[in-house]
Structure formats: structure tokens, C-alpha cells
Amino acid sequence: MGDAKTHEKVVNGQLWNITEIKWALFPSKTGEIKIPSASLTADVVVKNDFNERSFFNTPFFDQLATTKRQVFNTEQLTINVKPLPEENKPAGFSNLVGTFNVNVGLSSNEVKVGDSTTLTVTIKGNGNIRDIPFPHLPQSQEYKLYEDEPTVKINTNANGLEGSKTFTTAIVPLKKGTITIPAISISSFDPKENKYTNLSTSSITLKVLPSDNPMNGTINSYSVDKQGVKILGKDISPIFSNESALANNSISPVIKIIFIILSIIPVIGFIISVFYYKYLSKISSDSGFIRRSKAMKKAVQKIKTLKQDTEFYNNASLLLREFIGDKINIDGRALTSMDIKTKLTVFKLNNDLINNIIRFLSECDAGLYGGKILSNENYSMLIENLNKLINRIDKEIK
Template identity: 30%
Template sequence: MKAKQYGDKAINSLQLMVAIACFILACSVPVRAADIQAFVDRTNTTPGESVHLTVSIKGAGGDVDVSAIRDFKVISRGTSTNYEIVNGRTSWKIVYNYTLIPLKTGRLIIPPLSVESDGKIHRTREIVIQVSKRGQAQERDVFVDARISNPSPYEGQQIIYTFKFYHAVQVARGVNFQKPEFSGFTAKNIESERSYSAVISGRQYNITELRYVLVPLNPGEKIIDPAVLECNVVRSKRNRHRSAFDSFLDDSFFGRGDLDPRILRTEQLKVNVKPLPAYNGEIKFSGLVGKFGIQAELEADTLKVGDSTTLSITINGTGNIMDAEEPEVNVPEAFKVYKDNPEETVKLGTAGYTGKKIFRIALVPIREGHYVFEPIQFSYFDVSKGRYETRSTKALSLMVSPSDEKDTLEVFSAPDMPEKSLKKKVEFTGRDILPLKEGLDALENQKSLSLTGFILFLMIPGLSYLGVRAAFVFTQKSDDPAHIMAQRAENALKDACAIETSEEEFFSCLYKAVISVILSKAGIKGESLTYTEAEKILRTNGYSEEIAKNAANLLEKIESAQYSGLNRDKAFRENLLSETEQMVKELS
């Protein structure tokens, strides 16, 4: 019996020890670390199409650093936070959403991303995205294309660059088009955009077309960089339980539906510019390249001595007509010549520059007779034939009869005569109205002025001028665009710091401050800039590549916070304000 009691006590003691050990072990186990994951909606895509990146942090909060991503344009799509209580246990998860747009084709890498959580730095796994070209137009919802009318033009020959944007789905407003630099060409937009529809491979597309006339400046191989177009494709939310009213609201007019951002690029184009062949013509080359003609006419073919008529010479055609110069005209010596300013009518159309240039010469005969004006010739380079061509007018004749005036206008010169002195002896002709005092007693001593008083008297005009000038400087408002935009940036920062400023007004003021200080460097007024334009302005005005990129990144950060619903708590706004103030200070 006692043995049994001792056995029960031993068992109870053992159970107690096990329970204590389990308790100690449980207390010694560390709190579970945050569970961090990064994943994408697809690992294969095509240029211009986006990839959705999600970074989730479960069990704790944290901040994600996406600055290491270089192969994609990163657009923040905000965050979401989920709280769940299951069987008395609370779970917390925060999700960061990003849209990635590939900047090139090939095997692109999303490197491990740094995530700061619970005072520690965690890293996500590396993700590989394969970006492949897609050749079939019917498989694409949106795409772009660029063509040139002639890949092998002559120097000075105009060619047409055509950009087309095809979209078979709904595209949100705010499409951003960045034309190429057109290095080595003069470029002019022909007309405003043209829109129409076409069926391609059995699928209907809406097409927006832009055209530029390009004129190569010199011979050699030229590269036209890709044109870039940024847009948002509207994706309707699919749900079989949605009502017709919800479908109606999905229309982009009401701002609903998912937006799928795209960056589309055209192919790079090569242009081989041929030099003009050597010119061996007898008359002077006009410098015109294209296709041209010439006409000449006299206002009247009969005239009297002393009257006038006008000789009009018209050069018209397609090409660089604006560069036409007055051709050489042989005018008989019996005419006085008075040239007028040329009249130019040039239009820019689908064929490039076309028009005419009229040169007018007023002719006044001084002798009677019958006069013949020789044909007027000019030479140009005909691009359609690839050789120099000479065009000439017909010969013109003019009959000059005697003047009706009986008296003939003669010009006499004065005969040489000895010069006579024009000086005359000074004579006293009378007295002034007021009598003059002629005696010595007319002189009276006046009170002398001290040296100090004399100096002050001389300084009065200068001091008066300086006072007026200072008042003018302090009271007038500067109309210099650079000064105006710099002042606007300063005022925007003050507005952002105001206590009564709302959240939306706060981000708007920050954006305005950065845009204004960048535009002040270019000396122009404006309200908005693309990131590329902002970076280019700063580089052009001597700022380093690092500062230019930081300014562009700050603009993107402000816009992302303003429109994407990014974490916008007090600490975030204070940090963003500090960054903006520092950037404005660096650029001021």
C-alpha cells in the first residue's frame, strides 16, 4: 500500500516537473518573426504590358524599399491592411501593391527587396520576369508604330515621319506622348492629331496618328530614337453578380474600373542621308531641293517714259520653298529699278512644305524704244529624278513710247563761281525792349556761396535721381519668368506648411513647389512637367545627374502619394515636406 502511495507521488512529481519544463520551454521560445513574401501575377510578359507586384508583411508592420528595381518602371498602387481574429487569435497583414512596366526585353530581374520590420531588415526572394517580343498585332490590345516615307533621302529633302497609336480597348484620359529628339533633322509637326478606325487581321482598332516633316541637315546615317507613349488601359471589373447599374458605373467617365498602365515604344529607325551630287551647271544653283517651277510676267507691255510697271517673278513647288532667293534678272539700262520685299505663301501639309514665293521689281523707263527681257533661269535639285534641273521663263517685251509731257525734264548743274564770304560786319540795329545798364555801376556784389553749400547744390539732381530709382526698384514687380516661378515655389511651400491646409492641398502644394523651382531654372512659366522633362531641364542648366534624378524621383513620389493612396500618415507627410524643402533649397 505504501509502495503504491510512493509510486503515485512519484508520478505526480514527474508530471509537475514536465509541466514546469513545458512552461519554461514555451516562455523561452522567441516571438514568431514577421512573415514577408513577394510575388507577381505573371512571370512572362511583352513590352508595354505591366506586371503586378505584391509584397505582404504578416504579423508586423514594415516599410518596403523598391529602389533596387532597375529593369522596370515602378508605380505604387497603395497599401491595404487586414486584421483577422480567429479562435481568439489576432493576425495582422499589410500588403504593398506595385505596377511594374518593363523597360526592355529579355530576362529581367526583380532583385531581393529590403523590408524593415520590427527594427530588422528582411529581404524578399529574387523574381525573374521574361519579357518577349510579340509579333502578331491581333494579340495586342494596344500598340504603337512609326514609319518614315523615305529611308534614303537626299540632303535637304523633306521626308514624313508618321506615328500611329492603335487601341482595340478603352484607354483612360491622360495619354502622354514623348516624340523622338530627331537629332540631325529639322522637325515640324504637320497638323494636329488625326483619329480614324481600321480593321487589322480581323480586329477593329481605333488609330490616332501624328505626323512630322523632317529635313536632314547633312549627309550620313541618322538614327531616329523610339517614340514613347504612356497610357492606362481600362479593365472592367468582372463579377457575374454585379448589376447593370454597376456595369454602367464602370465606364471611365465615372472613374471606375481597374487601370492597367502601359509604356509603349516604337522601333528605332535608321535614315541614310545621301549627299547632293556635284553641280556643274552654267547658272548659279538656287539651293532648292524638291520639285519647282518658275513664271514671270509684266504688269503692262506698253509704257510711256516716266511711267512705271511691275515685273513679277514667281517660284512655286514642293520642298524648301522658303529658302528661295531672287533669281538673276538682266534689266536694260534704260530702266530705273526698284525692288520690293518678296511675298511668301508656304503651307505645311501631308506632302511637306508647299507654296510659292513672289519677287516684284518696279521698272521706270527713262528712254523710249522697244526692249526685250531675256528669259529668267534658275536651277534646283529634283529629288524625283535624282539630278539638277533648270527652269526658265519666256522672254518678255516692253514698248516704251515718248512721254505726253511737253516740257522735258532736264537736270542742270550749277556753274562754278568764286565763293563769296558769308560773313557780314556786325551792326548795331537797335535796342532791346528792356533797357540794358551799360555803366559800371550796374555791377553789384552778390552774397557768395560756401564750398559745402555749392557741393550740396551740385548733388541735389543725383540724389533725387537715386531716390526715384530706388523707389521704382522697390515698388515694381519683376516680370522675369525665372523670378516668378521661384517665388511661386516659395509660396507653395509656405501654403503646404499652413495648419489649415488639407491633405489633398498639401500634396498639391508640394508638387507645385518642385515643378515651379525646376521651371525657374529654364526661365519659363508652366504648371506641370513629365519626369523626363524635369530631369532634362536640370541637366541642361548644369545640375548633376544625381540631383536631376532625385528631383524626378521626388516628383514621382509626390504624385504617387497624391493619387495612389500610399501611406499618408503624419510622419510620412513630414518626411515628404522635409525632402521637398531640401530639394527646393538645392535648386534655388
């Protein structure tokens, strides 16, 4: 109940600092209720145990005293909560206990249809202020109600809690005339008088005037003369008054083509990105993919550099073996005819193709080591056979 209060008090010749903290308790059930003990942890000054006649038993050396942490507990309290009397208990009693009074008022006793006035109900007194229920007004065909959140103000005094709770309700009348706001009644139990009391207000009369808006109020009828649609002005563009004005507003063919191209570009970009993603995935998962994809172009370029000279047989044989190595992702320069047959069989190449490869390499070896003269006819035939071999190998091994 409010802030803690501190004061001094002399007990048995010793000065004490006292702090008082008060709570307001509102029991929610009857019978014996035990309030548990409160505890306080504090550092207590412990003086040094000097002889009374000792030189050290002086105020100066009292400053050298030590502290000791201790826990202090209050006694447990027991209270007996009596039940509220059943005799003369009002119907709908909400367990409101205390001494209260009620005030009510309207912000305006005269309004127009559709406007609002505010009904304010303030209940003051001592007791469990927060538990005061909302004094609802009955619904009516004459008005609409809009309730707001109540506001609470609480102070403390010697008798406990004192304060007020204010309820506001906006009332919007629906028709003109006189409206009677019914009386508000709240029941409570007064512990001082030991009896139930009924807090009641008088009814309030609200005068409702016709609204300035013809759509509101109790206007019986009104008529509107039917008129044709008129063109009031042509100062707002582009508003057209006939269909012919729209005839020449077609989009030009160039704009259409540009629009189509711009619409297709994202689709093409998406397709390219998909294929590029697959390409990158292929590269990352297959270390020989780049070698295989570039092998054909590399071999074709080297064939163009083959000259009809003494190095032709060696260069042609090396070119074919390197091409095969690139296609199967190994070093092809040291491949023998037996190695080629073994490796290419794994890739399920046609036996005729494998035999033609071995035959071409054997012919190159014969020309290189047998001193065979390379005639024009033989040169052209070997170049043609080499092109056929690398084309067939490229088709078989992807």
C-alpha cells in the first residue's frame, strides 16, 4: 500500500531504523487462511570481542567491526475469513466489498441523430476497487452503445485502499425524439454496516434532434428526378465521348515486334541458364568432359598442319593416339596397339573400327621404321583415313 515508510524508534535504550511495508489483502475464499512468513536477508555488523577496559574498546576501533549475513523471518499469520451473509444477498451480486458511492452523467443531454454523447459512470470508495464490474446498459433499438476501457485510480489511507473506477460508454441515437437512459444499479457489501447496499442512479433523459444529413433520422421518403446523362465538360484527357475516337489508337507493328522480343528474351535467358547449369554440372562431375569436348577440334587443327615429309608417319600416329587419349581421358602418347584394343573394347567400340585404328597405326610404324617413301597418293589416302577414324571415334565416344 504505497511506498515503504522509514522512521526511527528507541527500543530498550537502543536506536533502531524501522521500515514499514503495508499490503492490502482481499481474500478470495472463506475459512482459515495462513499468510506465510516474510524473510529479509541483511548484513549485520558484528563488533569485535574486546574487553570493556581494553584500549581497543573505543568508538574508533568499532569501525573495524565485521559484518555477517543473516536471514530474518517474521511469524506466520493466520486470519479467519467469514463468509458473506446469505440473507438479503442481492441477485447477481459480484462479491464487491467496501463502502462506495456512484455518480453518473452525460457529456451532452441534447444531440442529433447519428451524433454521439458519452455516458460516464464513476464509482468511488474504499474496498476492492479493481473488482468493480462494468455497469452495462441494456441494448435498445433506439441507440447503439460503444463501451471503452475503464480507468482506475487508487490511493492508500489508514482504512486501506481508496480510489475510483470510471466507465465510459458512447451512445449514438438512431432516431429523433426522447430517449431514456435507464438507471444504473450496483450491489456491494458494506463491512462497516455489515449489510448489503444497492448503489443506484436516476434515469437520464436524452433529447435527440433530427440530423442535418437527410440520410439519417426518421425521414419517411424523398424523391429524385430522373435525368439523362449529360456531358458537362471535356477538359479531362483522355476521356472520349464516342467510339470513333478510339479507332486510330492501335499499336504500331514496330512496337508490337519490340514487345514480343522483350517478352521472349527472359524465356531465352532462362533456357540458356538451364543448359549452362547442366554444362557446369557435367564439368564438375566428369573430369574428362572438357578433354572429350575439345578433342575433335584439336585433332582437326593438327591434321591441317601435317606435311608430306619424313615426320608425317610419326606425327600422324601421335595425333591419333593423343586423340584417343583425350576421348578416354588418359595420356594417349604412350598407347600401344594392344593398349588401344583393350581400352576401346571397354567403351564397346565396333571391332571393325578398332581393327582399322590398329591397321592405321601399323602402317605409320612401317613407314617410320621401314623407310617407306610417302607418295602423293599414299599421303592423300592416309589423311582421308585419319579423318574418317577420328570422326567415327568422336561419334562412338561422347
